[in-house]
Amino acid sequence: MKALVLTKKEHMEIQDRPAALLKNHEIKVKVSYVGVCGTDKHLYKGLPGSGDANMPVVLGHEVSGVIAELGSEVHSTLNVGDRVAIDPNIPMWIMPFLP
Incomplete structure (x- = not known):
């Protein structure tokens, strides 16, 4: 899969990354x-205040897709x-599933 990766301060690149194996309690999107x-x-x-990110870090956490x-x-x-x-x-107890 393609990922936008921040490799160090002010340097990012698109990388091919292996897809993670699906665990029993997870959903793959x-x-x-x-x-x-x-x-x-x-x-x-x-x-x-941007957090203590350990490089490299994959950017982009707001996602839409298909299960x-x-x-x-x-x-x-x-x-x-x-x-x-x-x-x-957004914790799931704050944002209920919408039809």
């Missing part, structure tokens, strides 16, 4: 679009082929 946001900009610039696979222990109304949007900064 085929990414259609990914946003590079302010957090990524702060990481790129190495600004204070490609469900782990064997996933109990959800979501199905392979469903379109999803992901922001890992």
Whole structure:
């Protein structure tokens, strides 16, 4: 898979990365679009408060795509082929699943 990787301050490159093996409690999403946001900009610039990122770090955490696979222990109304949007900064108990 392709990934935008910050390798050091103010240097990023597109790399081919192996896909992670799906764990039983995980959902694999085929990414259609990914946003590079302010957090990524702060990481790129190495600004204070941008977190202690260990380089290299893959940028872009706001994602939309299609569910490609469900782990064997996933109990959800979501199905392979469903379109999803992901922001890992919003806990699931705050943002309920929408139809």
